Amino acid sequence: MKTFLDWSAYQDAGMGDAYADIPKHGGHFAKAVAVCINSRQCETAGKQVMCPSFQVSGNPNLSTGGRVRLLKAALSNDLTQEALCDPTLTEAMELCVSCKGCKRECEANVDMALIKVEYRAQQVAREGVRLRERLLAHMPRWLHRSPWLKPLIRWRNRSPLLARLSEHWIGISAQRQLPEPAPKPFTLPDASPPSPGVSADGRPEVVLLVDTFTHHFEPEIAEATLAVLQAGGYAVQVARPATSDPEPTRPLCCGRTYLVQGMLDEARAEVRRLVDVLLPHVQAGRAVVGLEASCVVNLREDGQALGLGDAVATVGDKILLFEEFLARESMAKRLSLPLRPLQETETLVHGHCHQKAVGAMKAMRRVLKLIPGHDFSMIEAGCCGMAGSFGLEAEHAEMASAMAERDLMPALRDKPKAQIIANGFSCRQQMCLHGDTRSRHLAILLREALVGTSCRSLSSNSARL
Numbered sequence: 163m164k165t166f167l168d169w170s171a172y173q174d175a176g177m178g179d180a181y182a183d184i185p186k187h188g189g190h191f192a193k194a195v196a197v198c199i200n201s202r203q204c205e206t207a208g209k210q211v212m213c214p215s216f217q218v219s220g221n222p223n224l225s226t227g228g229r230v231r232l233l234k235a236a237l238s239n240d241l242t243q244e245a246l247c248d249p250t251l252t253e254a255m256e257l258c259v260s261c262k263g264c265k266r267e268c269e270a271n272v273d274m275a276l277i278k279v280e281y282r283a284q285q286v287a288r289e290g291v292r293l294r295e296r297l298l299a300h301m302p303r304w305l306h307r308s309p310w311l312k313p314l315i316r317w318r319n320r321s322p323l324l325a326r327l328s329e330h331w332i333g334i335s336a337q338r339q340l341p342e343p344a345p346k347p348f349t350l351p352d353a354s355p356p357s358p359g360v361s362a363d364g365r366p367e368v369v370l371l372v373d374t375f376t377h378h379f380e381p382e383i384a385e386a387t388l389a390v391l392q393a394g395g396y397a398v399q400v401a402r403p404a405t406s407d408p409e410p411t412r413p414l415c416c417g418r419t420y421l422v423q424g425m426l427d428e429a430r431a432e433v434r435r436l437v438d439v440l441l442p443h444v445q446a447g448r449a450v451v452g453l454e455a456s457c458v459v460n461l462r463e464d465g466q467a468l469g470l471g472d473a474v475a476t477v478g479d480k481i482l483l484f485e486e487f488l489a490r491e492s493m494a495k496r497l498s499l500p501l502r503p504l505q506e507t508e509t510l511v512h513g514h515c516h517q518k519a520v521g522a523m524k525a526m527r528r529v530l531k532l533i534p535g536h537d538f539s540m541i542e543a544g545c546c547g548m549a550g551s552f553g554l555e556a557e558h559a560e561m562a563s564a565m566a567e568r569d570l571m572p573a574l575r576d577k578p579k580a581q582i583i584a585n586g587f588s589c590r591q592q593m594c595l596h597g598d599t600r601s602r603h604l605a606i607l608l609r610e611a612l613v614g615t616s617c618r619s620l621s622s623n624s625a626r627l
């Protein structure tokens with residue numbers, strides 16, 4: 163069986179382990195599946211991230227281990243491609259929200275989100291890409307090239323007839339509002355000349371990666387990040403496409419929209435384009451900072467299975483989330499942010515699954531503690547259910563809602579006066595769709611707390627629903 167991702171990292175997995183029961187077909191991919199030790203920990207109730215689809219359905223096939231059992235059966239079948247089309251397996255894989263909870267929480271670190279990418283790539287090779295998935299995957303290009311997209315989304319959101327038609331034709335739930343692009347996308351500041359890690363005036367340099375979704379939907383987050391980093395004494399460059407790039411004005415993108423749909427050639431092209439820009443910065447000793455955990459996960463983990471060589475790992479090892487960067491600088495006593503107490507007495511924090519997957523919640527705590535007298539607590543909840551586009555898809559919207567209503571939305575309703583911090587674009591979108599418009603990115607909160615900024619003047623409902 164030909165595989166589309168590089169699974170060589172698993173070449174020794176399960177070897178010599180009598181219990182591994184490595185399937186006959188799939189090579190190293192089969193070994194990645196077989197790392198599961200069938201402990202069934204993923205089928206227990208609890209506050210963990212793993213596994214949201216099992217938690218809301220109780221169906222063992224929808225647990226990580228359940229998916230492993232189904233996949234092992236398919237990969238052990240000599241008619242592998244036919245077996246991979248088995249409807250029970252197809253449903254189980256479709257309902258994996260790629261939260262990476264299993265990679266972090268399962269004792270064998272089963273990476274079902276990456277396994278699903280291979281599964282989708284096999285599906286794409288067999289059946290092609292369906293219209294909805296094609297549209298969603300190409301969003302970074304549509305958003306840049308198609309000025310008619312903004313009014314169309316607005317029109318669709320306000321017209322029940324168009325919403326019903328979009329469900330009928332494309333499979334986007336008529337019950338869900340689509341996120342609307344900002345009136346004006348992020349504007350790249352003028353480029354500053356490169357220097358070896360420290361700017362001409364002696365300030366340490368930081369390179370900010372403004373991802374596609376922040377660029378088009380919530381440019382105020384990128385602006386707030388720039389303001390906070392500059393107030394912290396950093397010289398900030400925004401990563402921009404090379405002048406030789408065939409699309410020099412299209413924002414850089416991590417390629418995740420393609421990767422999750424199994425469109426790996428397109429994902430490779432995006433990751434290569436991004437890494438070509440970031441690598442020289444990393445080599446020059448500049449810190450590279452991202453805002454969306456999914457983009458950072460793409461470079462740190464999934465992008466490395468695309469077979470693009472060491473450059474992806476070099477950049478992936480160095481890229482930090484905004485909160486990780488600030489926490490690192492604060493621990494090294496290099497950060498001095500002029501912050502003052504906030505008016506709000508209470509803050510609730512919801513972690514994006516991929517923030518948890520990369521262990522960034524500790525950094526969130528550390529940074530939130532920098533605000534004097536700030537009382538905050540973490541919401542104990544798993545996946546919000548939006549998971550990219552999962553919560554917008556007609557056949558998945560109900561399950562996505564059940565995920566949101568399991569812990570997250572009740573926790574928000576319990577504290578109607580608290581402010582909410584959620585760094586994930588999808589999480590903020592899901593909260594808005596469930597009637598709570600309070601959530602904001604950490605960068606917006608920190609900019610508000612900067613001494614010299616007028617209180618609440620900069621806050622906004624960032625999800626624009």
Ligand code: SF4
Binds near residue numbers: 197201203
């Ligand atoms: S996926 Fe992980 S937690 Fe679930 S059964 Fe396998 S080893 Fe246990």
Ligand code: SF4
Binds near residue numbers: 212214225
């Ligand atoms: S990635 Fe998330 S949804 Fe998918 S199997 Fe793992 S825990 Fe479950």
